[in-house]
Amino acid sequence: MRSGRSTALGGLLGLLAGVVTAYGATGPLADLVLLNGRVVTMVAEGDVHEAIAIAGDRIVCVGTQDEILDRVGTRTKQIDLAGRAVYPGFVDPHTHLLNDSWGQGLSPIEAQALALRNGITSAANMYTPPPETEVYLRMAERGEIRVRFSLYLIYNSSCGDVLGDWYAQYEPLVELAPRLRVGGVKVFSETSVCGGEPIGVSFSDALADELTAEGRAGYGSNAPLFTRAELADIIREAGALGFPVAVHAIGDAGIETSLGAIEDVLRGESNRLRHTILHNLFLRDDLLPRYAELGVVAAIESMSSCFANYYRGLIAPQYGHIVRRWADLVATGAHVTANSDWPWCAQEAISPLFRLQALMVADNRSDSYAAWEPCGLLPEDQFVDAWTGLRMMTAEAAFMLHREDEIGTLEAGKLADLVVLSEDPLLVDSDVLTEIDVLMTVVGGVIEWRDERL
């Protein structure tokens, strides 16, 4: 009889244990702990801890070895980092990873695997036409979206064809299916890749006399696709429905039109929707401070600007300093985020560590550039330091995507999106950043990629 009663009691307790979260001395027990490492939270410089605990899809604690061991129960999976670094999962806020995967001979599933191997846990697919939106939604419903994607739905095509407000059928900034949401609307203020046509860089009259023959012949004749007032109407309409807008603008005329349109929409209010300008390649002195003044986010790419020499060839050498002013932009206090844009530019262009190096050194060691023209050398006064570059790929990118409460830093309560790196990019020489390996990628507490060495 006694054994029967205790069995029944044990069964009842077992049932309770299945429902109630198990607790350690200081909080809930973890499903996964990473111990004995360097956990770099990216909240503030020097905020580094020994270990991190994850329960379900969330970070429950970042702390000392002892604090994290306190969260270990019989079912907790433990990984010894042996001194390796843990960072927030990288966020790529402007990429064509999904929509251009087919053109690269990869399925969207294979393209995501490539991103995960490179430590990318969230991304914005910055060119999403109507049929593809439905394809990605169906994929997400089948659990095939493994990177957290924000889709930017196109208002017009890269050739300038207007699709209009079809995006309005979707609700922005909410999870529509697992790991998938609509992040905003993409608008081209200049034509971009369009068949065999050259990219339509638009220059203002202010630069007309500074262009080279090549600049005048091929590109100087390009004008922005919209007037300031027309673009303001497009942004206002999207914003009224709650959609952030990301505007493609490379030339100073495109950028000036885009800044002006956003200014007209905001009318002195804050840029609550975080309207963003993509590329920002030709920045005149008078345009530079306006990002911070208006609260416009600048999304830049450090590696697909292996086009940079080519762009710089459009403008007289004495004006070359207005091309790729990354450090100048950061110095204004603007939100600046770094993306891959075209991750196929070089095989490594998808890699946050290669892209970080390209923000920090005057040349880079990517073998894949052989197929392209030599990558434009970033002038030394436009280098950014590793901390700034890493913030651009984590916390700042999360901010652009309206997800800074969930991702971008390692803090208790946030989603457990993180990477394990073979070395800490803040501690190594910039020359060897590209030798750092991504050993593990975790999205929402799920190990999505793991190198056998870990």
Ligand SMILES: [Zn+2]
């Ligand atoms: Zn793009």
